[in-house]
Amino acid sequence: MSVIEARALVKSYGELNAVDGIDFDVAPGESFGLLGPNGAGKSTTMRMIGGTSLRTSGTLTVLGLDPETHGPEVRANLGVVPQQDNLDTELRCRENLITYGRYFGLPRSYLRGRADDLLAFAQLTDKADEKVDNLSGGMKRRLTIARGLINEPRILLLDEPTTGLDPQARHILWDRLFRLKEEGVTLVVTTHFMDEAEQLCDRLVVMDHGKIVAEGSPAQLIRRYSTREVLEVRFGSDRNAAVVAQLDGVAERIEVLPDRVLLYSADGEATLEQVTSRGLQPITSLVRRSSLEDVFLRLTGRSLID
Amino acid sequence: MTDRAPELLDSNRLAYAGGALPAASQARIGRRWGWWLYAEYRLTSMRAYLPTILIRSIGLPLLYLSSMGLGLGALVDSGAGRVEGVSYLVFVGPALLVSSIVMESSGEFTYPVMSGFKWQRHYFAASASPITPGQVAVGEIVAVGLRFIPEALLFWLALVWFGGVTAPASVLMVLIAPLAALAFGAPLMAFAATQTDEGSQFAFIQRFVVMPMFLFAGTFFPLSAMPTYLQWIGWISPMWHGTQLARVVGFGMTNPWWLTWLHLLVLVVAAGGGIVASARLFERRLTR
Amino acid sequence: MSAPASRTLSGLYAGNVRAVLERGFKVIGNQNWTIVVSGFFEPVFYLLAMGYGLGGLVGTVTGPGGAEMSYVAFIAPALLATSAMNGAIYDSTWNVFFKMRFGRIYEAMLSTSLGPLDVAAGEIAMALFRGLLYACAFLGVMGVLGIATSWWALAMVPVAVLIALGFAAVGMAVTSWFTTFQQMDLINIVLLPMFLFSATLFPIGVYPQAVQWFIQALPLWHGVELMRQLSIGAFTDATWLHLGYFVVMSVAGVAFCTLRLRALFLR
Numbered sequence: 038m039s040v041i042e043a044r045a046l047v048k049s050y051g052e053l054n055a056v057d058g059i060d061f062d063v064a065p066g067e068s069f070g071l072l073g074p075n076g077a078g079k080s081t082t083m084r085m086i087g088g089t090s091l092r093t094s095g096t097l098t099v100l101g102l103d104p105e106t107h108g109p110e111v112r113a114n115l116g117v118v119p120q121q122d123n124l125d126t127e128l129r130c131r132e133n134l135i136t137y138g139r140y141f142g143l144p145r146s147y148l149r150g151r152a153d154d155l156l157a158f159a160q161l162t163d164k165a166d167e168k169v170d171n172l173s174g175g176m177k178r179r180l181t182i183a184r185g186l187i188n189e190p191r192i193l194l195l196d197e198p199t200t201g202l203d204p205q206a207r208h209i210l211w212d213r214l215f216r217l218k219e220e221g222v223t224l225v226v227t228t229h230f231m232d233e234a235e236q237l238c239d240r241l242v243v244m245d246h247g248k249i250v251a252e253g254s255p256a257q258l259i260r261r262y263s264t265r266e267v268l269e270v271r272f273g274s275d276r277n278a279a280v281v282a283q284l285d286g287v288a289e290r291i292e293v294l295p296d297r298v299l300l301y302s303a304d305g306e307a308t309l310e311q312v313t314s315r316g317l318q319p320i321t322s323l324v325r326r327s328s329l330e331d332v333f334l335r336l337t338g339r340s341l342i343d
Numbered sequence: 344m345t346d347r348a349p350e351l352l353d354s355n356r357l358a359y360a361g362g363a364l365p366a367a368s369q370a371r372i373g374r375r376w377g378w379w380l381y382a383e384y385r386l387t388s389m390r391a392y393l394p395t396i397l398i399r400s401i402g403l404p405l406l407y408l409s410s411m412g413l414g415l416g417a418l419v420d421s422g423a424g425r426v427e428g429v430s431y432l433v434f435v436g437p438a439l440l441v442s443s444i445v446m447e448s449s450g451e452f453t454y455p456v457m458s459g460f461k462w463q464r465h466y467f468a469a470s471a472s473p474i475t476p477g478q479v480a481v482g483e484i485v486a487v488g489l490r491f492i493p494e495a496l497l498f499w500l501a502l503v504w505f506g507g508v509t510a511p512a513s514v515l516m517v518l519i520a521p522l523a524a525l526a527f528g529a530p531l532m533a534f535a536a537t538q539t540d541e542g543s544q545f546a547f548i549q550r551f552v553v554m555p556m557f558l559f560a561g562t563f564f565p566l567s568a569m570p571t572y573l574q575w576i577g578w579i580s581p582m583w584h585g586t587q588l589a590r591v592v593g594f595g596m597t598n599p600w601w602l603t604w605l606h607l608l609v610l611v612v613a614a615g616g617g618i619v620a621s622a623r624l625f626e627r628r629l630t631r
Numbered sequence: 632m633s634a635p636a637s638r639t640l641s642g643l644y645a646g647n648v649r650a651v652l653e654r655g656f657k658v659i660g661n662q663n664w665t666i667v668v669s670g671f672f673e674p675v676f677y678l679l680a681m682g683y684g685l686g687g688l689v690g691t692v693t694g695p696g697g698a699e700m701s702y703v704a705f706i707a708p709a710l711l712a713t714s715a716m717n718g719a720i721y722d723s724t725w726n727v728f729f730k731m732r733f734g735r736i737y738e739a740m741l742s743t744s745l746g747p748l749d750v751a752a753g754e755i756a757m758a759l760f761r762g763l764l765y766a767c768a769f770l771g772v773m774g775v776l777g778i779a780t781s782w783w784a785l786a787m788v789p790v791a792v793l794i795a796l797g798f799a800a801v802g803m804a805v806t807s808w809f810t811t812f813q814q815m816d817l818i819n820i821v822l823l824p825m826f827l828f829s830a831t832l833f834p835i836g837v838y839p840q841a842v843q844w845f846i847q848a849l850p851l852w853h854g855v856e857l858m859r860q861l862s863i864g865a866f867t868d869a870t871w872l873h874l875g876y877f878v879v880m881s882v883a884g885v886a887f888c889t890l891r892l893r894a895l896f897l898r
Contacts, residue, residue: 050631089470089630108473108475109369109370109373109374109377109475110366110367112473113366113367113373113472114366119467119468119471121464123464123465123467123468124468125388125463125468128387128388132387136384137468137472139380139383140373140377140380140381140469140473141372141472142368142369142373142380144364147362147363150362151362151363154357154360155357186357188363188366188369189359189361189363190358217357217358220357220358220359221358222358392813395813395816406824406827410824414827414828414835418689419685419688419689422688422689422691423688426688543665546666547666547669550669550670550672550673551672554673558677558681558684559676559684564685564688568685569683
């Protein structure tokens with residue numbers, strides 16, 4: 038049985054369909070991803086799951102309940118980590134956790150111990166009495182995640198958990214989320230980073246313009262929509278488009294981006310040899326494995342991060 | 344607890360440590376007491392400003408009463424003599440109490456509301472819990488209203504000390520002032536909930552609504568001292584209805600019984616209407 | 632100027648206050664003019680409400696040199712002095728504090744060839760310009776109401792600018808020590824009592840002698856007295872003292888502010 042079930046889910050703002058008829062299921066204990074560029078409808082979907090955005094049409098159940106009519110019941114089972122941190126900057130770290138726990142009607146006696154455990158989990162024990170303003174971006178994010186766990190939720194919703202963080206802070210955060218996943222917490226993650234989706238998600242849907250354009254595990258999606266390897270070549274900004282005509286047939290598929298040309302094939306090195314054998318000398322060349330970025334480019338014709 | 348090293352923490356039992364109330368109980372508590380849970384949070388977070396609030400609520404009565412009550416009072420008493428049959432201090436004291444609390448509400452129900460929706464976004468944080476948006480609105484109003492009670496009490500004590508009131512019934516001002524503050528502040532909060540851009544709208548309200556209300560709506564002189572065509576300013580001002588009630592309990596100002604009840608009715612209706620409108624608008628904005 | 636003093640100033644001033652002023656006028660032109668205009672109404676509301684509403688209860692008041700004056704004529708000059716103070720203080724404290732900590736406007740300005748002194752002088756000049764406008768408008772209101780009875784009343788405009796300069800310079804220097812909102816609140820805690828007690832709305836004779844001395848040491852009292860004398864053209868021996876107070880306050884304030892510029896802008 039699914040913990041979240043969406044059928045023909047639509048959310049319109051006037052003329053615009055932010056979410057345009059999507060269907061998906063999230064299984065218990067699964068780590069489920071919504072991947073797409075900004076404005077694809079991911080955050081709106083997340084807010085509908087928590088009943089904090091009213092849907093225009095379609096059905097949605099969370100743990101068998103409609104979040105619109107059973108908001109408090111649904112949210113008692115959810116931990117929410119919003120895209121924009123909304124920690125209380127006038128309170129200290131531990132106070133943030135305890136006061137937030139009071140929203141769930143939890144007794145202070147329980148919350149004091151729970152807050153300490155969660156601070157340890159978020160690696161913020163020594164920051165317990167620090168003002169939130171003095172934390173780094175990564176620490177604030179971990180504190181927000183700890184806050185989302187205060188009520189022992191069955192489902193944790195994470196909206197763009199690592200956007201704006203430096204690489205090291207992202208890895209620390211992923212490690213924490215991985216532990217939750219191992220514990221069997223159902224994670225629902227939105228992201229526009231393919232590496233994050235590959236790291237965290239068992240299964241994901243790719244969203245664009247409010248619609249789901251593909252669904253599967255990261256490996257499945259790459260197999261289905263891309264080749265094993267990609268050759269990236271640059272000929273200089275003004276020449277990339279001009280040389281494409283001469284590249285006909287060297288790869289399964291060719292994508293011309295403003296700054297480079299992507300050649301999709303099973304063997305990138307072999308493709309590079311073919312390119313140079315046609316008398317073309319790229320300024321730079323790089324062979325790499327296909328990623329979800331390539332899947333997205335294939336599905337939408339656009340790059341994931343503008 | 345904090346001396347435990349993170350690696351020794353049993354992370355396998357972190358998510359479902361099993362110590363929390365069952366989700367169903369959390370939801371049940373939220374449905375009934377969500378408004379209070381939010382008010383409790385707001386009262387907690389106000390502790391950060393406790394020194395400022397204390398200085399203000401002790402200092403302001405002393406300043407107002409020694410300047411407007413004594414200084415200006417000496418001038419009026421040597422001019423007109425008595426106002427409404429009493430000395431100027433007795434006349435102006437209850438009004439200063441009510442108007443200072445009402446003026447404070449104009450700050451408390453504007454910028455913090457903008458902050459809750461936009462800057463700090465704590466309304467969104469709360470509505471991700473079992474608390475509903477309407478309960479957030481009610482909780483906010485309850486918290487601020489409760490805070491005004493001790494502030495009004497401090498003012499009343501100063502008033503007693505200055506000899507501005509003698510009747511025991513005057514202690515009712517401690518409730519009249521917060522009620523008047525909500526009658527003005529709750530509708531203002533409903534307006535603030537509709538504002539998405541930080542412009543000069545609140546400064547405008549301060550200058551063109553709050554200030555004129557303080558100056559023209561019967562705080563410093565009876566409405567009857569103004570031309571008839573300006574007296575409507577008092578009738579539409581919660582502040583005036585509040586100050587008139589405070590004068591009735593403060594020095595037994597002669598007022599027709601129906602008018603006294605009308606003052607009370609106006610305040611209750613405005614406060615109630617503001618609360619309902621705020622709850623609706625919060626609902627709309629937080630579930631968009 | 633001695634060598635050490637010029638070293639103190641070097642790097643602070645680029646001689647380009649104009650650029651700061653141009654930005655200031657552009658901002659007013661874009662959106663803030665409504666707020667600028669609205670600032671004029673506050674003293675007028677006070678004048679009408681207290682002067683006429685309360686004036687009926689008060690009757691006449693003894694003004695400078697023993698002259699009997701109507702209550703509205705008594706408070707009008709005081710309200711002009713107060714509004715010069717409030718405007719200047721707002722512009723040099725809260726405005727500077729916000730632009731520094733939240734708008735980060737100075738950060739951008741100071742990363743150009745502008746120096747802190749250009750920025751400070753520009754902000755103060757903007758404050759004085761605003762004060763000048765308000766003073767002219769308020770004097771116009773007094774003229775219409777028939778409570779500016781002497782040609783000396785015209786001198787209230789430059790004096791209002793002088794009062795504004797004194798408060799703006801001191802206010803900006805003081806802001807250099809403030810880092811939090813709570814500290815900024817101290818400014819209001821000083822201003823409100825100064826307004827209430829500086830013989831603005833009533834003579835201070837009712838207070839004990841010691842309290843009177845304290846009030847007379849505060850700047851607003853001198854501003855109020857000076858304005859009141861100008862409004863009816865009745866001067867006393869203390870007139871020069873009041874004027875001198877503000878000249879000294881302005882000179883000292885500007886010097887003080889210059890010394891604190893590094894602490895204010897380059898932190």
